[in-house]
Amino acid sequence: MKKLITIFFAFSLLMCGVTVAQDTMKQDPMKSDKAAKEVKITGKISDDGKSFVNDKDSKSWTINNPEAVKGHEGHHVTLSAHVYADKGEVHVMSLKMAADKAKKASKY
Ligand SMILES: [Cu+2]
Numbered sequence: 562m563k564k565l566i567t568i569f570f571a572f573s574l575l576m577c578g579v580t581v582a583q584d585t586m587k588q589d590p591m592k593s594d595k596a597a598k599e600v601k602i603t604g605k606i607s608d609d610g611k612s613f614v615n616d617k618d619s620k621s622w623t624i625n626n627p628e629a630v631k632g633h634e635g636h637h638v639t640l641s642a643h644v645y646a647d648k649g650e651v652h653v654m655s656l657k658m659a660a661d662k663a664k665k666a667s668k669y
């Protein structure tokens with residue numbers, strides 16, 4: 562009987578190990594999200610707050626977390642963002658009003 566319990570215990574430990582391994586694999590996409598390079602880009606947020614146009618090359622990016630730029634629609638800003646070039650998306654980590662338009666923005 563004791564032996565059976567030991568075997569059962571060992572087996573459940575094994576199952577736990579498998580579950581943990583699966584969880585780790587599921588988290589991998591998130592890990593690669595975090596690994597995406599964070600860059601600073603200056604440009605203008607669209608009036609609907611859903612996209613962003615880079616000053617340098619006039620390239621338009623989709624903002625995949627528009628809530629992060631709420632209240633800055635149409636503003637000229639410097640974003641600190643993760644860039645997903647393959648999808649044409651940016652994930653905004655933080656935002657700063659660009660200095661040259663700060664005066665104008667203070668009206669809002
Ligand atoms: Cu703003």
